[in-house]
Amino acid sequence: MERKEHEASNLSKPTKPGQPMVTQEMLDLYNDYAHGGMNRRAFLDRLRTFAVGGVTVAALASALMPRYVEAEQISGEDPRIRGTDIVYPSPAGAGEMGGYQVRPAAAAGKLPGIVVIHENRGLNPYIRDVARRAALAGYQVLAPDALYPLGGYPGDDDTGRELQRQRDRAEMLEDFIAAVNTLRNSADCTGDVGCVGFCFGGYVSNQLAARMPELRAAVPFYGSGATPEQVPAIEAALLLQFAENDPRVNATWPPYEEALTKNGKSFEAYTYPGTNHGFHNDTTPRFDEPAAELAWQRTLDFFARHLPQA
Numbered sequence: 574m575e576r577k578e579h580e581a582s583n584l585s586k587p588t589k590p591g592q593p594m595v596t597q598e599m600l601d602l603y604n605d606y607a608h609g610g611m612n613r614r615a616f617l618d619r620l621r622t623f624a625v626g627g628v629t630v631a632a633l634a635s636a637l638m639p640r641y642v643e644a645e646q647i648s649g650e651d652p653r654i655r656g657t658d659i660v661y662p663s664p665a666g667a668g669e670m671g672g673y674q675v676r677p678a679a680a681a682g683k684l685p686g687i688v689v690i691h692e693n694r695g696l697n698p699y700i701r702d703v704a705r706r707a708a709l710a711g712y713q714v715l716a717p718d719a720l721y722p723l724g725g726y727p728g729d730d731d732t733g734r735e736l737q738r739q740r741d742r743a744e745m746l747e748d749f750i751a752a753v754n755t756l757r758n759s760a761d762c763t764g765d766v767g768c769v770g771f772c773f774g775g776y777v778s779n780q781l782a783a784r785m786p787e788l789r790a791a792v793p794f795y796g797s798g799a800t801p802e803q804v805p806a807i808e809a810a811l812l813l814q815f816a817e818n819d820p821r822v823n824a825t826w827p828p829y830e831e832a833l834t835k836n837g838k839s840f841e842a843y844t845y846p847g848t849n850h851g852f853h854n855d856t857t858p859r860f861d862e863p864a865a866e867l868a869w870q871r872t873l874d875f876f877a878r879h880l881p882q883a
Contacts, residue, residue: 666747671721685880690774694733695726798829
């Protein structure tokens, strides 16, 4: 078990031609908005503070909002993968759940599995893209949609956040537990399953590790930690990824780290200097390409160690 800090510094934020410059204050405002700290009207009103020098609120909002089509790395029509939407049972949760299942098209036989867990807005295009990236690395992947009982991801993140707030958090956790079990018992899976999650999905990844001794590995990206009381039950190896500018999540880390160390758990932790919550999400200005690429490579290397290929 070890705690590590990312070696590099001064990670650069990408810019898009023709868009206004995005400041840290704007990113902090967007982060508050994205996590339910204000509604869209309040968010736009506060953006007016930054609308100077001919820059409009609409232009600023456009620069901060997700750009899913432009950022897509692997198309759903890519011939290298085979993906489909499925329905699976979740008897202790919603009863019936939906998700996106994908695997390498050329793979024969069983593969180890990865559950990819979305943020606080349902199974949006970014998480589907991440699922395809994981599949291309050689895994049977299931990305559940916590909004399935409410009609599924609605096509925009604002509505997605509103819908996800309507669901009971404990019930949603049962839906993700059911996803792990569905994947473990799949005829296409070896039974060795890990999970990776982002924001809300990072929280869920920590909870799955605490709730499921069957889980082999968990990679929470900027997710709130399990409680010290939960830690003794953790059997999965953990790779924890943090953004430096993320006080809400980072406040949960010291007691979690202390409990993991005290109980002799297997974990690695990395903090990426200069990054914001959501730095892996390549659809918004919070994206930090060097940190995201390094964190994802570490994720794949970690899964390769703990989810052996058949």
